[in-house]
Amino acid sequence: MSLLNSIDRPHVLTAIETWDKAGGANYMLVRGGVSTHVLLHGGREYDAAAIMGIAHGLATGRTLTPADIPGGGAGATKALVRLGFQVRDDSPPAERVPGTRARAPRTPSTTPRASGVRSTGTPRPTRVAASDRPDKLCPTCFIALPATGICDQCD
Incomplete structure (x- = not known):
């Protein structure tokens, strides 16, 4: 059982009231950082992990520090969304390391992908069946060359 499963919506609402009464707007200045997971409630913004x-x-x-919350700000966001609150994630997008899977699920694009083109923009090598390849022609008489590559007509 996660530490955050014991929290209900009324607990969060009371925490927001406590935050406002204690002057929590200065919390980020004291903490020395910028909150990347922001709880939006009543037209105001709150640090999701602190709340x-x-x-x-x-x-x-037992009050938890943001470092004690399982998953940090992302864990707090998940729990708040589960309780019906709106949370904005301002964290920068994670850079994808080549050769690894993307963290976020892919969303279908509105524009169709061109077949034979990689997402990096480099053309994909296409294989052509031997029967679909154009015949080699004799440069002199323009007749299809046999497998030997020597024209029977021009010899």
Whole structure:
């Protein structure tokens, strides 16, 4: 069972009230950072991890720091969304290392992909069946050359 499963919606609402009464707007200045997971409630923005830490304290008696929350800000976001809150993720997109799978699921694009073209923009080598290849022609009489490559007519 996750640490955050004990938190209910009323705990989060009380944590938001506690945050506002304590002057939590200065929290990020004290913490010395920028929140990448922002809880949006009542036209205001809150640090999602900090609110979940306070809400955990209200639910269990033990307040969590953002570092104690399983999954950090992303874990807090997941729990808040589960409880019906709106959260904005301002974290920068993770760079994909070549040869690894993408972290986010792919979404279908609105424009069809051209066949034979890689996502990197380099053309994909296409294989052509031997029966579909054009015949080699004699440069003199323009008749198809036999497998030997020597024209029977021009010899």
